[in-house]
Amino acid sequence: MKVLLGIGGTDGSVDALDRTVARAAGAGDDLTVAIVDSDGGDVSHDDLADRVEAAVAETDLSVDVRHVEGEPGSALVDIAETEGFDEIVLGGSTTSPMGKIKINQTAEFVLLNSHVTVTLVR
């Protein structure tokens, strides 16, 4: 399966990265990681690219890493649709002090507008 993972600098993104890499390694998915500008995160694209490299290092996967500028939601949907991806995977949620899950705006946009399957990692 051809999988597009979108990550920004949030904790949810890092968790989604580790779990998606593990799943791709197990299932033999063709994984592309799109590093996007995130609303909440303050981690640089380069640090995130290093983080992807570290996550992939222990697997046999060869992962395509891209830096995506601009509005993350629409960019992810556009890449997925024009390049024939089967699925978009996102961290996409944060929790409030209370423990309530909040879907961020990128995830909301992708969920509402993507024509390919979307997986939200929690």
Added chain:
Amino acid sequence: MNADRRYPDVVSGPFEVPPIEFVDREERTIEIRPYDGSEVEFEALVEMYTEFDPSDRAQGIPPGRESRIQTWLESILDDDCLNVIAWDNGTAAGHSTLVPDGDEDYELAIFVLQPYQEAGIGTHLIESLLGYGAANNIYKVWLTVERWNHPAVALYKKVGFETTGAESFELEMAIRLGEDD
């Protein structure tokens, strides 16, 4: 989370301060008290949330399994949080909590066990919590609610919450309980 969250200019209240006792619309005598930190009350809350109907979950809480309920309760029953519980004798019928979010802001949540809903308990429970909060110098309280949850939104508006954010899946609402220092 959000340092520049907007709050109403008008101060709401004063609200009743727990402990309080009243007879609900089903003729049950309900007592609302601050959480006393005891094992007995903790276990009563675990039991309440274990019986909680999944259809009344909000944004992932209460969580679904007993082990996760325990972990979640441990975090929101911490010393820096304010909790009030509605009791029908030894049964926890409802629970409302204020969890700190930064220095001054608190996030609110309220849950009423299904057999105790629509009996006036929620109104007393939230008012007691706000009264308890104001008595502890908490002046800024916010919450999020799913926009289709009309009974909850109506309750929050009735006690003084105003909608402060509507651009997301959930509505964000806030109330002011006192003037800034």
